[in-house]
Amino acid sequence: MLGKKLVTAQKRGETRALCLGLGMVACSMMMYFFIGITIVPSYKRSVWTNESVCQLIKATIREKVHCSYNEGSDDENIFRYPCLEVQVNLTLLGQVVKLYHTEDTVDKNPKCFYIPPNMENYSKVEKLVKTITDNFRKHQTFSCYFDPSRKEESVILKRLYPPEGLSFAFVWPSLMLFGGLLIIIMVKISQYISVLSATQYRTSI
Incomplete structure (x- = not known):
């Protein structure tokens, strides 16, 4: 009787362990699929693949720029934020070009170096942009990424998916x-x- 109970308990344990293993394999496949349809295409689309050194030429806050979360959104969803424009010297090629924060910045707003993640509090956004400007003026030489084919003349400070x-x-x-x-x-x-x-x-x- 005791032997049968031990065998039954062993089979239950094996079944649970097998289910756990299969569940882990299924979850990993889902994660691979998610990475394959989100991160990998973004990585392949990025043309800013070569690293170089950039030297600051100018970092100025030009104006307040309209930004909407969705195209065609109502006025309630439109925010203003200080537009930081940064020009640098791409030392490898000796060219003066515009600098952007990431690949997304170029697509979403090519006027500005940086798009704040949260624009509901203007005073905080303004303080953040001023801090970024001051950091550029303190550290005027830094690494950046450029398009080796030069089809895209601008450079970016940080790759989303290196x-x-x-x-x-x-x-x-x-x-x-x-x-x-x-x-x-x-x-x-x-x-x-x-x-x-x-x-x-x-x-x-």
Whole structure:
């Protein structure tokens, strides 16, 4: 009677472990799919792939620029923020070009270097933009990224998805996939040993 209960408990444990392993594998596949349709296309679309050194030429707050979250949105969703315009010397090529924060900045508002993430509080946004301006004036030489084909003349300060960032994005799903497969393999080995032991026991009897 006790033996049957132990066998039943063992089978339940193996079933739960197998479900956990399969669940981890399924989750890792979903994460791979999500990365494949979001991060990887953005990484491939970026033309700013070569790193160089930029030297500040000018960093000025020009004006308050209209910005809307969605095209055609109502006036309630339109905000103003200080527009920081930055010009730098791309030292590798000796060209004076406009600098943007990331690839998204070029697409969303090519007038300004930086688009604040939250524009509902104007005083905080203004303080943030002034702090960024002061940092540029303190550190006038810095790394930047440019398009080696020069089809895109502007440069960016930071890539949204650099190669190391893309590699890091695959770390967690890879670990989850490896862990899930390891659990499944261990369960299968355990089941095989149990069957083998039972077969040997019956043979000896």
